[in-house]
Amino acid sequence: MKKGYFGQYGGRFVPETLMPALIELEEAYSRYRKDKDFQKELADLQKTYIGRPTALYLAKRFTEHLGGAKIYLKREDLAHTGAHKINNALGQALLAKRIGKKRVIAETGAGQHGVATATGAALIGLECDVYMGTQDMKRQALNVFRMRLLGARVIEVAIGSQTLKDAINESLRDWTTNVRTTHYILGTVFGPHPFPSMVRDFQSIIGKEAKRQILQAAGRLPDYLIACVGGGSNAMGLFHEFLGDDIKMIGVEAGGKGIDTGEHAARFAGGSVGVFQGCKTYLLQDDDGNVLGTHSVSAGLDYASIGPEHPYLRDNGRVQYTYATDDEALAAFELLSKKEGIIPALESAHALAEAVKLAPKLSKDKIIIINLSGRGDKDVQHVANIKGIEL
Amino acid sequence: MNRIEKLFKGLKARNKKAFIPYIMAGDPSLEKTKEIVLMFEECGADIVELGVPFTDPLADGPTIQRAAERALKNGVTLKKAIAFVKDLRQKTKIPLVLMTYYNPIFKYGEGRFLADAKDAGVDGVIIPDLPPDEAGEFTKLAKNTAMAAIFLLAPTSTADRIKKVAGASRGFIYYVSITGITGAQLLLDGSIETSINDIRRITDKPVAVGFGVSTPDEAKAVAGISDGVIIGSAIVKKAQEGLNGEFRNFLLKLREAIK
Numbered sequence: 001m002k003k004g005y006f007g008q009y010g011g012r013f014v015p016e017t018l019m020p021a022l023i024e025l026e027e028a029y030s031r032y033r034k035d036k037d038f039q040k041e042l043a044d045l046q047k048t049y050i051g052r053p054t055a056l057y058l059a060k061r062f063t064e065h066l067g068g069a070k071i072y073l074k075r076e077d078l079a080h081t082g083a084h085k086i087n088n089a090l091g092q093a094l095l096a097k098r099i100g101k102k103r104v105i106a107e108t109g110a111g112q113h114g115v116a117t118a119t120g121a122a123l124i125g126l127e128c129d130v131y132m133g134t135q136d137m138k139r140q141a142l143n144v145f146r147m148r149l150l151g152a153r154v155i156e157v158a159i160g161s162q163t164l165k166d167a168i169n170e171s172l173r174d175w176t177t178n179v180r181t182t183h184y185i186l187g188t189v190f191g192p193h194p195f196p197s198m199v200r201d202f203q204s205i206i207g208k209e210a211k212r213q214i215l216q217a218a219g220r221l222p223d224y225l226i227a228c229v230g231g232g233s234n235a236m237g238l239f240h241e242f243l244g245d246d247i248k249m250i251g252v253e254a255g256g257k258g259i260d261t262g263e264h265a266a267r268f269a270g271g272s273v274g275v276f277q278g279c280k281t282y283l284l285q286d287d288d289g290n291v292l293g294t295h296s297v298s299a300g301l302d303y304a305s306i307g308p309e310h311p312y313l314r315d316n317g318r319v320q321y322t323y324a325t326d327d328e329a330l331a332a333f334e335l336l337s338k339k340e341g342i343i344p345a346l347e348s349a350h351a352l353a354e355a356v357k358l359a360p361k362l363s364k365d366k367i368i369i370i371n372l373s374g375r376g377d378k379d380v381q382h383v384a385n386i387k388g389i390e391l
Numbered sequence: 392m393n394r395i396e397k398l399f400k401g402l403k404a405r406n407k408k409a410f411i412p413y414i415m416a417g418d419p420s421l422e423k424t425k426e427i428v429l430m431f432e433e434c435g436a437d438i439v440e441l442g443v444p445f446t447d448p449l450a451d452g453p454t455i456q457r458a459a460e461r462a463l464k465n466g467v468t469l470k471k472a473i474a475f476v477k478d479l480r481q482k483t484k485i486p487l488v489l490m491t492y493y494n495p496i497f498k499y500g501e502g503r504f505l506a507d508a509k510d511a512g513v514d515g516v517i518i519p520d521l522p523p524d525e526a527g528e529f530t531k532l533a534k535n536t537a538m539a540a541i542f543l544l545a546p547t548s549t550a551d552r553i554k555k556v557a558g559a560s561r562g563f564i565y566y567v568s569i570t571g572i573t574g575a576q577l578l579l580d581g582s583i584e585t586s587i588n589d590i591r592r593i594t595d596k597p598v599a600v601g602f603g604v605s606t607p608d609e610a611k612a613v614a615g616i617s618d619g620v621i622i623g624s625a626i627v628k629k630a631q632e633g634l635n636g637e638f639r640n641f642l643l644k645l646r647e648a649i650k
Contacts, residue, residue, distance in 0.1 A: 017571075019522055019552060176450070
């Protein structure tokens with residue numbers, strides 16, 4: 001396979017100004033991923049700061065309610081800052097310090113990656129600016145305040161669709177301008193090489209733990225893994241360790257108001273191959289190659305493109321992709337809250353919605369692991385608004 | 392020889408520098424763009440750089456981002472921009488390069504795009520998010536159609552990068568004068584000259600400088616150390632204020648400064 005590619009997907013489609021920085025980052029990362037001191041520092045912080053390993057929890061009442069396969073939740077919602085995003089943000093912040101950068105920047109949609117980056121920057125002592133679309137700042141006001149509390153500057157992006165994709169454009173523009181002093185902590189398995197594989201590696205601890213934990217809890221591997229897919233980092237993090245095993249994996253995209261309405265973020269159901277923000281992958285675009293607007297009830301899945309390893313895994317049949325609509329995700333959000341006392345992030349609720357459809361069709365001896373990628377506190381206000389409840 | 396290569400050869404023989412103004416196709420309308428391109432020619436431009444709008448122009452600053460938004464609102468696409476050039480060719484023979492992002496070309500199909508653009512009378516293509524590392528096929532196809540694939544160098548480029556970009560680039564090399572996006576503040580501190588000298592040690596291809604050149608004084612300084620000057624955001628901004636005598640004067644002053 002060509003370096004930096006997953007089959008025909010991936011690559012490094014960026015302005016020349018960034019090329020030397022990406023080459024430098026690739027070299028630094030391949031050095032530090034084998035560096036004992038770096039790995040030890042990261043492992044210590046994963047344990048003492050993030051709180052890893054996160055639990056693998058058997059959701060008994062949720063399982064009983066659905067009446068089929070046994071459902072385990074990988075509790076990334078219990079990681080420090082409330083989502084899997086910290087696994088990558090902390091890894092990259094440590095790397096940034098090692099390569100001598102004094103400042104980090106990040107894009108954020110739901111605010112989880114922004115909070116995680118602000119947290120990593122505070123811990124390590126780096127200056128931090130986070131780009132966030134105007135629309136998302138409104139939807140996720142709580143996270144905006146959290147980032148500011150953590151000492152980060154949140155920069156509003158008021159151009160284009162004012163969501164995640166525009167925040168990435170602005171981050172890339174900032175990085176192009178300040179590349180000598182700044183590291184860009186990209187939040188998902190997306191963008192130019194080496195980000196897709198580096199972020200996947202930092203997230204792959206999810207699957208490594210889950211494998212060990214399920215072997216201990218059930219004495220065997222699961223039959224299914226389910227994860228939501230925006231950029232796709234929590235899904236890659238869970239799936240990667242299991243790719244060589246004989247189990248089924250399902251990635252769940254945001255079906256928004258339904259594929260027919262055009263208001264969704266289901267890149268496989270409604271998109272085609274394109275080149276966007278640094279890599280070749282699936283993209284929601286029109287016939288002229290312009291990028292389409294997207295919609296999802298969850299800001300973290302509201303994105304026109306998907307990490308390049310996902311279409312590769314889809315093409316070779318290793319992972320199956322489907323979608324859940326806003327309504328299905330909202331129903332699953334409430335169901336898990338009531339049955340298990342766990343309020344999931346709206347993003348993760350898309351994975352739960354798939355389990356709601358799948359589990360009843362499977363026998364009781366089957367096992368599903370769902371990546372509960374984040375907690376839903378950030379979404380409570382938004383869900384109340386949708387239900388017409390004033391808080 | 393491509394029309395652009397011929398032009399630079401002629402300029403070199405006369406010890407002159409290229410004036411390369413930029414305008415976004417379809418901002419505010421294709422009719423106006425036609426008027427502007429013809430005005431460029433009248434005012435002595437050597438090459439015209441025609442922007443094609445894209446929804447996510449990540450190498451561009453606010454001025455050109457907004458211009459792209461307006462052009463998209465007017466329904467301008469890569470296909471329409473090519474048809475526009477074909478129409479324009481009945482009026483002018485000035486060398487013309489398209490600047491757009493890679494996805495519209497990828498979606499159009501590299502081969503089909505190059506054939507259609509060549510047929511319409513386009514002489515060169517600048518794609519800021521397509522480094523030569525990812526352009527193997529495109530460079531080959533462009534060579535076959537005698538289209539100048541113009542690649543970019545930046546202040547951060549290493550000697551290895553200069554070799555790679557200079558080797559792939561046809562027509563001229565586009566030197567990005569600032570570490571940043573289009574329309575940002577230019578810093579005339581001698582570093583541009585140092586970088587251009589680094590490039591000259593590796594290649595004898597013409598080097599034109601763009602990004603951040605906004606005044607006749609800056610244009611004059613940059614022309615003194617390069618083979619051509621590209622002016623984008625400043626012209627787009629001025630054009631928005633009206634295609635009047637002042638706009639023409641601005642172009643004439645730039646022309647005069649680039650010698």
